[in-house]
Amino acid sequence: MGKALIKTDILIIGLGIAGATVAYKLAEKGLNVVVLLKGTSDDDGNTHYAQGGIVYKSDSDSPELLYRDIIEAGGGVNNPEAVKVISYEGHKILKEFLIDKIGVEFVRDEKGNLEFTEEGAHSVRRIIFSGDKTGKAIISKLIDSLKRFNNITVLENHIAIDLITWQYHSKDPLRMYKDRTCLGAYVYDERSGVVKNIMAKATILATGGMGKVYLYNTNPEIATGDGYAMAYRAGAELINMEYTQFHPTTLYHPLKKNFLLSESLRGEGATIINNKGERFLFKIDSRGELAPRDIVTRGIISELTATGQECVFLDASKIGSRDKLKSRFPTIYQTLESIGIDMSTDLIPIVPAFHFQCGGVKTDVYAKTNIKRLFAVGEVACNGLHGANRLASTSLLEGVVFGHYLSEFISKNIEKDVFNEFPDIEPWVDTGSEEVDPVLMKQDWDTLRATMWNYVGPIRTRKRLKRSLIDIKNLQLEIEDFYKEARISRDIIELRNAIQTGYIVALSAWTNKQSIGAHYRVD
Structure with a gap:
């Protein structure tokens, strides 16, 4: 696709778990899909870096219990409709799509039953996992599954500049009086230097988060907040953007900055201590290390402020033997070993870092925004599921479930004859001439x-x-x-x-x- 004008049924910006789910399901319906990647499919998006797991449903769990945990972690300002969808439908969609159809392999016991782990603010063990690289296990399978579709085109090293709307990009000034409508995006092809007009019947933001906006964060370099900014400039409504979640356990080491240490470590028994060996978190919450992330993060920062220390420590030695740690957390073990830390005996220096944006482009549970033909799903979107603070291991589930809901809506409601409107759009004009300093x-x-x-x-x-x-x-x-x-x-x-x-x-x-x-x- 070297041409400067591309027409397609569906334009998806981003290919994490949400974008990949939508691409698969809409391609399966026979629609032509174009997917944009800022990088390559091997490293693009936060999904690759998700370690802990994904919420499922264990024998000791119930939809009512999960609903309560999500609301409590979110400070009571969650959208009940979105929480109900996840609590009552999430495990069904996960099984039907990720396990049965895509074939994602989660850890099972000797009898073939799924194993469950625990994380902060969960009442029961309900999180399934694939070692300590669950996100990578899921996205690798998803991306492989997309290759069987001839109606999916993945454009690597393409970055969206701005969304195309009637109000801002039509040659006809009277279009400003029409309903705000998205027609696609101006897209920069980094390899050729060409800016393309990609026009679509439906445009889906699946751009992920904004970690690079913060000095300390757990996100990849590509997480620069593109979706939020483009949506805002196009006139989309954004909500809850102040609810920026900080992860309490990020490695504090000059050779491995911003490396995330999964919450599953604490779920399996790791503790957080200060330089005196004290488990200080129980002073602020009876759940200690398993309190919600916002509480643990503030507890650590308060401790650092009071003591003047640069970091606190994660003690994973109580989880079990060296062999058990290697088996359960292979990526974390190898990473720490590479910088001289034996997590079976050594204390791990940690500090908090930005992790997840709970707010985003306002949507309903079908991912619809206030702009016609523009949808948003995954971390870039906000349907109120997380409220003021996300419950651990719900983000991957969010991408799958609301990606499914979005796909069902679009397949039934996509407008058929809209391509004749596209010539009314102004082509991209690059007015700049200076090299970036x-x-x-x-x-x-x-x-x-x-x-x-x-x-x-x-x-x-x-x-x-x-x-x-x-x-x-x-x-x-x-x-x-x-x-x-x-x-x-x-x-x-x-x-x-x-x-x-x-x-x-x-x-x-x-x-x-x-x-x-x-x-x-x-x-």
Whole structure:
């Protein structure tokens, strides 16, 4: 596909678990699907990095119990409809699609029964897993399964610049009076340098999260908040963006920065201690290490502030022998071993880091946004499932379940004759001519990420948030001028999106005066 104009039934931006689920199910219905990847299918998206597992249903579990746990972890501001879908339908869709159809292999006991692990804020053991690389096991199988479809085209090294809408991109000025409608996206082909108009009957944002906006995070480099920023510029509604979840157990080591240490470690018996060997988390919550992530994160930060220490420690020695740790957590064991840490005997230095955006583009359970023909699913979307704080191991399930709901809706409601409208759209014009200055780019990234971590981090104050708005707005004004003058490139697209997303988060945090879940204001 080297041409600058492409027409398709479905355009999916992103190929994590949500995007891959939708691509499979809509291709199965006979629709032509184009999928955009910023990188390659081997490394694109947060799904590859998900370690712990995915919520299922054990014999000791019930939909009512899962519903209660999700609501409690979310601070009571979850959308009941979305929580009910996950609680009552999630395990059925997971089994029918991931296990029976796609053939994802989860760990089983000697009798062939699924094994379950426990994580923070879960009442029972209900999480199935594939070692400590569950996300990779799922996405690898999903992507392999897509290869059998001739009606799926995957475009690697393609990054969406902006969504195409009547209101902003029509040659006819009277279109502004029509319903806000998405027709596709302007897409930059990094290999050829060409900007393509990809026009679609339905456009789906499955772009994942925004971890790179924060100085310390567990996300891959591609998580620059593209979906949030593009949706915002197109006029989509975003909600709950202040609910930025921070993971409490990230490796603190110069050779392996931002390496996630799965919550399953604590579910299997690992403890968190300070430099005196004290399990200090029980001072703030009776559940200790298995409290919700927001509580554990704040407990660690409070301990670091009080003691002046740079990190606390995860003690995994109580889980079992070296052989058991190697078998249950092979990726984590090998990573730690490579930097001289034996997790069967040594304490593991940890600090919190940004992990997941609980808010996003506002949708219903069918992934519909307030813009016609634009849908959002996965981490970029927010139907209220997570409320103010996500329950561990629900994100992978979210992608599968609401990807299924979205696919069912589109297959029944896709508009048939819309391609004749596309010539009304303006082609992309690159007005910039200057090469991007790498020194300026690095400085802007450093400023944004430090500002977000220091002022819009796990613990927030009015003064910090006010300062963040001033600093990021100034940065945004600078980058918009920079963007107009510079020749289009992936670097400038990502920086623009990250700054836009950072400002949205800061403004949402400033606006919400209450402390709920992951949004914690000490004043």
